[in-house]
Amino acid sequence: MTSLHENTAVTPLPVFEVRNPGTGEVVGSYPIQSAADAVAAVERARDAFRWWSGLGYAGRAERLSRFAGVIARRLRQLGAVIHDETGKPYSDAALEAALVLDHLKWAGRNAPKVLGRRRARVGPLTFNHAASIEYRPFGVVGVIGPWNYPVFTPLGSIVYALAAGNAVVFKPSEYSPGVGRWLVDMFAEVVPEQPVFQLLTGDASTGAALCRAGVDKVAFTGSTATAKKVMAVCAESLTPMVAECGGKDALLVDADADIDVAVDAALWAGMANAGQSCIATERVYVHRQVYDEFVDKLTGRARRLRAGIDDAAKIGPITMPKQVGVILHHLEDAVARGGRVLTGGVAEISGQVVQPTVLVDVPEDALAVTEETFGPTLTVAPVADMDEAVERANAVRYGLSAVVYSKARGGELADRLRAGMVSVNAVFTIPQIPSLPFGGVGDSGFGRIHGPDGLREFTYAHAVARQRFAPLMALTTFDRTAKADAAMAKIMTILHGRRHLG
Numbered sequence: 001m002t003s004l005h006e007n008t009a010v011t012p013l014p015v016f017e018v019r020n021p022g023t024g025e026v027v028g029s030y031p032i033q034s035a036a037d038a039v040a041a042v043e044r045a046r047d048a049f050r051w052w053s054g055l056g057y058a059g060r061a062e063r064l065s066r067f068a069g070v071i072a073r074r075l076r077q078l079g080a081v082i083h084d085e086t087g088k089p090y091s092d093a094a095l096e097a098a099l100v101l102d103h104l105k106w107a108g109r110n111a112p113k114v115l116g117r118r119r120a121r122v123g124p125l126t127f128n129h130a131a132s133i134e135y136r137p138f139g140v141v142g143v144i145g146p147w148n149y150p151v152f153t154p155l156g157s158i159v160y161a162l163a164a165g166n167a168v169v170f171k172p173s174e175y176s177p178g179v180g181r182w183l184v185d186m187f188a189e190v191v192p193e194q195p196v197f198q199l200l201t202g203d204a205s206t207g208a209a210l211c212r213a214g215v216d217k218v219a220f221t222g223s224t225a226t227a228k229k230v231m232a233v234c235a236e237s238l239t240p241m242v243a244e245c246g247g248k249d250a251l252l253v254d255a256d257a258d259i260d261v262a263v264d265a266a267l268w269a270g271m272a273n274a275g276q277s278c279i280a281t282e283r284v285y286v287h288r289q290v291y292d293e294f295v296d297k298l299t300g301r302a303r304r305l306r307a308g309i310d311d312a313a314k315i316g317p318i319t320m321p322k323q324v325g326v327i328l329h330h331l332e333d334a335v336a337r338g339g340r341v342l343t344g345g346v347a348e349i350s351g352q353v354v355q356p357t358v359l360v361d362v363p364e365d366a367l368a369v370t371e372e373t374f375g376p377t378l379t380v381a382p383v384a385d386m387d388e389a390v391e392r393a394n395a396v397r398y399g400l401s402a403v404v405y406s407k408a409r410g411g412e413l414a415d416r417l418r419a420g421m422v423s424v425n426a427v428f429t430i431p432q433i434p435s436l437p438f439g440g441v442g443d444s445g446f447g448r449i450h451g452p453d454g455l456r457e458f459t460y461a462h463a464v465a466r467q468r469f470a471p472l473m474a475l476t477t478f479d480r481t482a483k484a485d486a487a488m489a490k491i492m493t494i495l496h497g498r499r500h501l502g
């Protein structure tokens with residue numbers, strides 16, 4: 001019963017506004033949800049998980065396929081929400097959304113084959129057993145997403161977690177909550193029965209609250225610095241996490257590469273989405289035989305590419321105001337250390353619009369070479385041979401992806417690069433191949449989304465060994481005999497003992 005003196009007024013949650021980074025116009029206002037909200041969402045998700053996992057692989061695949069249908073039919077609508085919140089051009093926004101469709105189908109279709117119970121081989125001491133393994137969903141997965149690809153990136157975790165049978169609570173970036181809202185609402189159209197996929201809006205505090213709200217796994221995508229904080233929070237409750245972090249990707253150009261094609265690729269991989277891609281090329285190492293030609297052509301093309309906030313601009317503004325400061329700092333540091341700006345540069349930064357920037361003569365220990373810049377910038381350096389190119393490419397703490405342009409040695413050079421993903425004679429292809437795992441090494445994080453690894457990432461292995469008939473030798477008993485010990489030693493010698501001979 002409510003007492004007369006009890007304050008029954010509900011305190012409204014603090015809100016945050018989202019602005020179009022190009023125009024500054026407010027495009028949405030969302031609550032900063034609290035720890036109690038996070039706990040309540042996870043509790044609701046717990047029930048939803050039981051229902052969703054009970055649908056089975058076929059039932060879930062069918063819903064995911066219908067979700068793909070809704071996105072495909074409303075690409076323009078979704079593209080507009082992405083554009084409003086991130087500033088990226090409409091066509092790039094629609095392309096980003098379109099790229100997720102294959103993943104929705106692939107994850108749904110392949111989950112039973114990758115995760116379903118299958119027989120496992122037994123050894124000579126356990127030949128009387130039938131062994132099997134299946135991969136079971138954790139339960140509730142908390143997904144914390146970035147703003148740079150607000151559809152493709154978080155869905156890389158969400159889709160695979162859902163296909164595996166988990167429920168998801170999604171905390172999108174505070175720069176792109178409207179995209180998160182759109183996705184959750186559209187999913188609810190195809191899964192109206194239960195809150196299988198929920199939204200939690202807010203900032204860092206909400207993200208940390210989600211990690212503490214009883215989720216069974218956290219899928220984090222964002223910067224390396226934030227991943228460390230998220231990991232520390234997850235450590236409190238031994239909650240596992242997958243960390244998809246930043247990168248400092250290199251593109252290698254061999255002497256035999258098709259230079260026009262490599263220039264086009266470097267330009268796209270470095271400047272698309274205003275360089276705000278985790279797998280953006282930020283460093284280019286070019287064989288000295290073709291260096292001058294490459295730099296001339298790249299600079300010419302980069303000068304003709306224009307960033308702006310109008311519909312004709314191929315590159316939008318920088319989404320986060322504070323990132324402009326990072327870009328500026330990297331450019332100033334590069335120039336102070338002897339780097340030369342061939343196009344773009346500090347002088348051509350206006351508000352949040354940064355023009356495509358090509359830098360040369362930048363020392364390898366400059367920030368523009370060692371740290372993620374996350375802007376439309378490329379450092380280009382000549383190398384004496386491809387051994388040097390590999391050595392320099394591998395010299396950073398990041399290891400997300402890399403690119404090789406070479407007619408004869410593409411595969412060989414790819415093998416030598418320390419990165420989770422390497423593409424040869426093409427850029428940005430790996431995220432488009434649903435069967436390939438996406439993720440990095442070192443400061444780029446750990447764990448994988450996409451592909452079979454991405455499905456297993458959201459499951460735990462459940463192994464069963466069933467004894468079919470009594471063993472010939474009883475080993476796991478205190479009644480084990482000396483005869484059994486001797487027989488076991490003999491068998492082991494026959495099986496393994498001869499390996500050192502010869």
Ligand code: NAD
Pocket residue numbers: 144145146147148149153171172173174202203204205206207208209221222223224225226227229230244245246247277278279372374400439444
């Ligand atoms: P960010 O690290 O600032 O934020 C990412 C998310 O974490 C946001 O939702 C934010 O609210 C949340 N967050 C911040 N502090 C938190 C805390 N203490 N506890 C819990 N959550 C917290 O990153 P960003 O600026 O949104 O994204 C850009 C970064 O993401 C870049 O470094 C980019 O390379 C990386 N990224 C990586 C991939 C990949 O797949 N490897 C993909 C896209 C972006």
